[in-house]
Amino acid sequence: MRIAYLLESTELSGGVKVVLQQAEALARRGHRVAVVSPAPAPPWFPLSRARFERASFRESQELAQADVRVATFWTTVAPALEAPGGQVFHLCQGYEGGFRFYADRREEIETAYRSPARKLAVSQTLAAKLDRLGFGPVENVGQAFDGKPYFPARDRPEEAAIPAVLVVGPWEADVKGIGIALAGLRLWRQRGGVFRLVRVSTHPVSAEEKAVGLGGDYHRRLSPDRMPFAYRAADLFLGPARPEEGFGLPVLEALASGLPCLLSDTPGHREIAGEAGEYFPDGDPEGLVGALSRFSLAAARTRARAEGPRAAARFETAGVAVNLEAAFERARPSGSGRIP
Numbered sequence: 001m002r003i004a005y006l007l008e009s010t011e012l013s014g015g016v017k018v019v020l021q022q023a024e025a026l027a028r029r030g031h032r033v034a035v036v037s038p039a040p041a042p043p044w045f046p047l048s049r050a051r052f053e054r055a056s057f058r059e060s061q062e063l064a065q066a067d068v069r070v071a072t073f074w075t076t077v078a079p080a081l082e083a084p085g086g087q088v089f090h091l092c093q094g095y096e097g098g099f100r101f102y103a104d105r106r107e108e109i110e111t112a113y114r115s116p117a118r119k120l121a122v123s124q125t126l127a128a129k130l131d132r133l134g135f136g137p138v139e140n141v142g143q144a145f146d147g148k149p150y151f152p153a154r155d156r157p158e159e160a161a162i163p164a165v166l167v168v169g170p171w172e173a174d175v176k177g178i179g180i181a182l183a184g185l186r187l188w189r190q191r192g193g194v195f196r197l198v199r200v201s202t203h204p205v206s207a208e209e210k211a212v213g214l215g216g217d218y219h220r221r222l223s224p225d226r227m228p229f230a231y232r233a234a235d236l237f238l239g240p241a242r243p244e245e246g247f248g249l250p251v252l253e254a255l256a257s258g259l260p261c262l263l264s265d266t267p268g269h270r271e272i273a274g275e276a277g278e279y280f281p282d283g284d285p286e287g288l289v290g291a292l293s294r295f296s297l298a299a300a301r302t303r304a305r306a307e308g309p310r311a312a313a314r315f316e317t318a319g320v321a322v323n324l325e326a327a328f329e330r331a332r333p334s335g336s337g338r339i340p
């Protein structure tokens with residue numbers, strides 16, 4: 001098959017990484033795969049099997065020749081449908097119509113989701129949500145994840161004098177719930193909780209986040225090859241993402257690293273972590289304080305080292321590539337045979 005992904009941005013993000021991982025995995029299965037973007041090739045994820053074409057979507061040769069075109073964001077659905085022939089899919093990693101950031105563009109987003117592009121979701125939770133909203137049918141192809149760089153620390157002391165709490169994600173994206181996490185941590189510190197905050201974000205620290213006054217370490221645009229070390233250096237991963245979040249990749253990375261995870265109680269987090277995680281009421285700083293007060297780090301560490309990698313192992317890129325290939329084949333018109 002000739003497969004082309006439409007990628008609007010190549011900035012460092014989990015969503016872009018998933019697209020690139022899918023492209024590489026499909027190329028390893030023998031398909032001609034291209035990632036098309038008006039932005040430059042991502043230096044943080046060099047492609048080895050798939051091609052990268054820097055071009056506008058209208059001028060792209062790869063899109064014009066593709067048997068399968070995959071839109072990767074709602075703004076790329078219309079360009080994917082413009083090229084003649086072939087099949088068009090919409091890879092959904094979250095429903096943007098539920099984000100407050102895009103409230104003024106919800107009509108455009110809904111139009112994209114109602115288009116004839118076949119929808120692929122990265123989780124069953126997201127697929128079910130899109131079906132409930134009337135955007136189905138949606139097929140869950142699973143989440144691409146390479147767990148090899150993520151494994152439990154071998155030489156970390158069992159008890160840290162001041163536990164390091166890791167919170168990953170930009171404050172500016174309300175679906176990440178960072179403000180809720182930091183509000184809860186501030187309350188916990190005021191009531192005697194002892195910890196050191198470690199933040200990782202693609203954005204510079206904002207004035208609003210600074211005003212929370214928790215201090216600690218702040219890492220901006222930490223490269224993917226450094227993220228495993230951040231997990232292994234932490235004592236607790238705090239995941240406050242809201243139900244609108246499509247898939248919490250940092251949760252998966254923390255689980256694979258054997259790091260205890262305290263997560264907001266959302267269907268998405270339950271699907272990812274299951275019994276390997278512990279939970280606090282979604283959107284509730286006071287509920288987070290209560291969960292932290294009851295949290296036994298020693299017991300959680302033992303369980304996380306055993307259960308976390310096992311939970312993360314359910315997600316892997318090779319299986320996603322098989323599911324994608326099957327979805328592409330089923331979209332062929334009846335009697336047209338297998339796409340070469």
